[in-house]
Each structure stands twice: as C-alpha cells, then as structure tokens.
Amino acid sequence: MKSLKLIFSDPRYFAPAWVFASLNIWFGTWAIYIPTVKDKLDIDKADLGIAIFCLSLGVFAIFPLASKIINKLGVGKATWLGVVLSSITALFPLLVPNYYLLMVSLFLFGISNGLTDISMNTLVTEIEKEDKQNFMSAAHGFFSLGGVIVGLGSFLIPIIGNPALHMGVTVAIIFLINLLVCKNYKNIVSAPVDKEPFSLKLFKPLFLLGIIGFMAMGSEGAIVDWSGLYLKEVTLAPEVLIGSGFLAFSTAMTLGRFLGDGISARIGSIKIVALGSLIAILGYLLVLSEETILAIIGFALNGLGFSVIVPELFRIGGNVKGVDSAQGVSFIAGTGYTGFLLGPVILGFLAETASLKLSFILLLGCTILVLLTTFVLKRNT
CATH class of the missing domain: 1.20.1250.20 (MFS general substrate transporter like domains)
Incomplete structure (x- = not known):
C-alpha cells in the first residue's frame, strides 16, 4: 500500500495515475451505452462488431507511431495530448447520426486511447527511473478504479436520460481534473538512452x-x-x-x-x-x-x-x-x-x-x- 499512499500524498504521482483512471472512465462510459447506440442506429450485432473492431483498429494504428510522437514531444506533453484527444473523441460515438460515422468516430477514439495508453505507461516508467519509486502497479490499479467509477456512474443513466449529456458531463469533470494536475508531468521527458542497432x-x-x-x-x-x-x-x-x-x-x-x-x-x-x-x-x-x-x-x-x-x-x-x-x-x-x-x-x-x-x-x-x-x-x- 506504500505506492497508494505515495499517489495520494504527492501530485507528481497522482497526476499520471489519474490519467490511468481517466482512460477507463472514457472507455467504460462509452461501453455502457453500446446497446443504446445499437438501437439508435438500428444496426445488428454483426455491424456492431465491425464498428467495435474499428476502435481496435485505431488502437493498433497508433502503436507504430506512438514512440516517435513521445520522443518528439516529450513523454509528458504526449500524455497531455492523449488526454486532450481522448476527451474530444470520447464524445463522437454518442453524437453520430449514422453507422458509417460511428465507425470513423470509434477509429479516432481508438487512436486517442492508444496514444494515451502508451504515453502514460512510458511516463510512469520514466518517473520510476528518475525518482527510484515503484508505483506502476498502483497506477494500473487506478485504471481498474476507473471501471468502478463507471459502474457507480451507471446508476445515473435513468436520471440523466441522455447518453451524449452523460458522456459530456463525464468528459468535462475528468478533463478539468486532468487540467488542474497536468502541470506535474507535462514537462517530463524520457531520459536519453544509448540505443543499440537492432539485433x-x-x-x-x-x-x-x-x-x-x-x-x-x-x-x-x-x-x-x-x-x-x-x-x-x-x-x-x-x-x-x-x-x-x-x-x-x-x-x-x-x-x-x-x-x-x-x-x-x-x-x-x-x-x-x-x-x-x-x-x-x-x-x-x-x-x-x-x-x-x-x-x-x-x-x-x-x-x-x-x-x-x-x-x-x-x-x-x-x-x-x-x-x-x-x-x-x-x-x-x-x-x-x-x-x-x-x-x-x-x-x-x-x-x-x-x-x-x-x-x-x-x-x-x-x-x-x-x-x-x-x-x-x-x-x-
């Protein structure tokens, strides 16, 4: 529990851990409305499966580019970019009027999630190396905690009665917290490594x-x-x-x-x-x-x-x-x-x-x- 105390006592560790929670909150809030989107767009399970595959395709599309983006911007700025893009693209799937735009919106959401995922894990790795503190596992615990928050938020579905509004309020709250704490990691860059040729x-x-x-x-x-x-x-x-x-x-x-x-x-x-x-x-x-x-x-x-x-x-x-x-x-x-x-x-x-x-x-x-x-x-x- 030492790492958990570390996260709650120092914003340098809480800030990246909150990105982990944010990622699962964005994704989980979309996931609980999948049946609603299916009914709204009048698509069958096969079509829905293809649309969800577009999200996965977006995640995989960014993997080859993520390390280049992180090294060019710095891992802190890349993480913040992922937070901004995920906050924006999380809204798209619940606003689109047709199936084809759903596929496009999920692809963009997948790209944003993939960049955020790789950046935040790299960020924690760099902080661990610099500070000689272990909190990677606890940061992943925050990801799981994000799912718990989504589960509790699902009780608001009948009260809010509007998927886009629910996601909008969620995104606004999560983004505001990230905005307040991002100063603790935005300027972090990866330590230089003596890279060896591939072997x-x-x-x-x-x-x-x-x-x-x-x-x-x-x-x-x-x-x-x-x-x-x-x-x-x-x-x-x-x-x-x-x-x-x-x-x-x-x-x-x-x-x-x-x-x-x-x-x-x-x-x-x-x-x-x-x-x-x-x-x-x-x-x-x-x-x-x-x-x-x-x-x-x-x-x-x-x-x-x-x-x-x-x-x-x-x-x-x-x-x-x-x-x-x-x-x-x-x-x-x-x-x-x-x-x-x-x-x-x-x-x-x-x-x-x-x-x-x-x-x-x-x-x-x-x-x-x-x-x-x-x-x-x-x-x-």
Whole structure:
C-alpha cells in the first residue's frame, strides 16, 4: 500500500495515475451505452462488431507511431495530448447520426486511447527511473478504479436520460481534473538512452515479454467475456451468482494492483510475474473443478495473479538496455492488446467447436507457459 499512499500524498504521482483512471472512465462510459447506440442506429450485432473492431483498429494504428510522437514531444506533453484527444473523441460515438460515422468516430477514439495508453505507461516508467519509486502497479490499479467509477456512474443513466449529456458531463469533470494536475508531468521527458542497432540480443527479451503479455492479457480478456457463461453452463451456478466470477476477478485485480508495487520492490519484477502466474494457475485449477463456489474463488485468484503481471511487463519493457522506454512500452502494449482482443475470439471458437471447459484448460496451459517463460527471461536478464 506504500505506492497508494505515495499517489495520494504527492501530485507528481497522482497526476499520471489519474490519467490511468481517466482512460477507463472514457472507455467504460462509452461501453455502457453500446446497446443504446445499437438501437439508435438500428444496426445488428454483426455491424456492431465491425464498428467495435474499428476502435481496435485505431488502437493498433497508433502503436507504430506512438514512440516517435513521445520522443518528439516529450513523454509528458504526449500524455497531455492523449488526454486532450481522448476527451474530444470520447464524445463522437454518442453524437453520430449514422453507422458509417460511428465507425470513423470509434477509429479516432481508438487512436486517442492508444496514444494515451502508451504515453502514460512510458511516463510512469520514466518517473520510476528518475525518482527510484515503484508505483506502476498502483497506477494500473487506478485504471481498474476507473471501471468502478463507471459502474457507480451507471446508476445515473435513468436520471440523466441522455447518453451524449452523460458522456459530456463525464468528459468535462475528468478533463478539468486532468487540467488542474497536468502541470506535474507535462514537462517530463524520457531520459536519453544509448540505443543499440537492432539485433537478436535486443529482440529476445522483448519477444519473451511479448509472449507473456499476449498470454496474460489474452487470459484477462477471456475471463471478462466468458466467466459468466462458464459459471452458467459448466458449474450450473444459480442465476444470482452468474456475475460473481467477474466481480471476484475485478475486485481481486484492483486489490492486487494496489499491493503489487511493494511486493515487486522486495522480490523483483521477474519473480513477481512468476508468482502471479503461479497464483493464476491455482485459480484455473479451482475453476476447472466445476464447483460453483470453488470456481468463483478461482476467478478471484486469477484476478489477483494477473493483476501484477501486466504492470510489471510495462516496467520491464521500459527498462530494456539499449531500447528507449517508449519503444519498449509500445511493443508490450501491441502484443498484449493483440492477446486481449484475439483471446476471447479464439476461446469462443474453441468453445463452440469443442467445449467451454476445454477453452479454460487452454488458458491454464497458456498460464503455465507464462511461468516457464519467466525462467528463460530470468536467464537472459
């Protein structure tokens, strides 16, 4: 909890952490109105899926350019640019009058979110290196906290009764807070790095980190999308408990991220990734027991285990010798988000052609692979 106290006691740390929360608040507020937008534009699920894919396409489109933007503007100004662009483009999807403009607006929203994501992770990496303080995991905890804020804000839907107004008020409040605190990071620039020419020696640790990111974020995405159906169809959970797996997963993930920095400072980044994967493996074993209560506890352990893995990957990726932090973070983000987006799709196909339980056995296998990869990564550090 030391890093959490650090964030709340010093605006230098609160300011970037608030960007993490802001990103999930913008995205989450849009997400809760997806059914409303679908009905408003009179589109089917397939059309909606294509539109949402445009958002992902925007995120991936900015990945190759993000490090160049960060290095040209400075990581602080790039983060602020991401905040401004995300604040503007968050409004578009709820204002567009037709389906084609929805696709364009989501693509622009994705670009803005992608730039903000990479910039804020690079920003925290640079502050950690400069101040010798660990708060990356707690900053990701603020991202999870943003989702909680969105959930509480959803109770205002029947009171406000207007999606665009809801988003407008949300954007205004979030932007105002960012405007007040951005002075604490706007002038931060990445420390110069003696970059080395591309070689397999440099690529190997990044490749190993990419494997872990793909597997870990793929598992996160799969649990978010499939935990409810697993409890319903495999463990035959009563209806009142169907959402409990996701709730347990999200709560444990938020808690784990607030605790992760202190543990990381004691045992190191690679060891905490190994520990997180061990906890997640135990979680999957409980999930595969097919007992409802054990499965819910298993999803909680999954959340606790995965909570510390992704923040540590960004921390390690931003400190690879011979690679500037923006490039390292961009690589981790790209491979991780690929897993987050493709994981649920692959699992869905497997569940349809074989069984949902087999899908979760595959997730267990992927997490074991993450654990094994940490041993290889340790040897190459």
